[in-house]
Amino acid sequence: LPHRYPFLLVDRVTELVPGERLVAYKNVSANEPFFQGHFPGNPVMPGVLIIEALAQAAAILMSDGQESDLIPLFMGIDKARFRRQVVPGDQLQLKVEVGQKRRNICKGVGEATVDGKVAAQAELMAMFAKREDL
Numbered sequence: 001l002p003h004r005y006p007f008l009l010v011d012r013v014t015e016l017v018p019g020e021r022l023v024a025y026k027n028v029s030a031n032e033p034f035f036q037g038h039f040p041g042n043p044v045m046p047g048v049l050i051i052e053a054l055a056q057a058a059a060i061l062m063s064d065g066q067e068s069d070l071i072p073l074f075m076g077i078d079k080a081r082f083r084r085q086v087v088p089g090d091q092l093q094l095k096v097e098v099g100q101k102r103r104n105i106c107k108g109v110g111e112a113t114v115d116g117k118v119a120a121q122a123e124l125m126a127m128f129a130k131r132e133d134l
Contacts, residue, residue: 001056002071006033009053010094013060021097022061026053030088045086050120051077054110057094058124062106070128075105080122090114096124104128 001008016021028045035043059072086092092112099107105127112120 002060003056003107007052008056009049010056010060015055016061019098021095022057024057024060024094025095026092028086028088028090032088035088043088045090045092047082047118047120050078050082050086050092050112051110051112051122053092054094054096054112054120055120055124055126058096058106058108058110059126061096061098062108062126062128067131069132070104071131072106072126073125073129075127076125078123078125080120082120083118084114086112086114086119092119092121099123 001010009026010024011022011026013022034049036044038044038046055074062072092114094110094112096108096110099109105125107123107125109123110121111118
């Protein structure tokens with residue numbers, strides 16, 4: 001992933017089945033920059049950042065085996081649902097599975113959980129582009 005702090009939202013990958021599925025984790029620290037404003041006195045990880053964490057995990061999975069000059073670009077999200085809040089001290093488990101692949105476009109599904117309880121779910125779509133075309 002080209003992402004770096006403070007926008008790298010995947011800490012580690014624990015399972016990777018190329019072309020099929022991935023399991024990764026994000027340890028949510030009280031020191032995350034977004035907690036300063038979301039919300040003071042009641043810190044909650046923004047739902048869009050949970051989706052971004054899933055998209056980053058999906059990018060790792062979808063990139064596997066691709067040529068090094070291609071990078072995944074997040075294209076879309078469908079059926080996003082938020083089920084519970086994610087707060088400092090939580091460990092976010094990110095599970096993604098590849099669905100359809102056509103040409104340079106991949107679709108997949110992602111689920112973020114905390115302690116086995118679903119925090120967010122979404123269908124994700126990405127495309128691959130050459131670095132020099134960006």
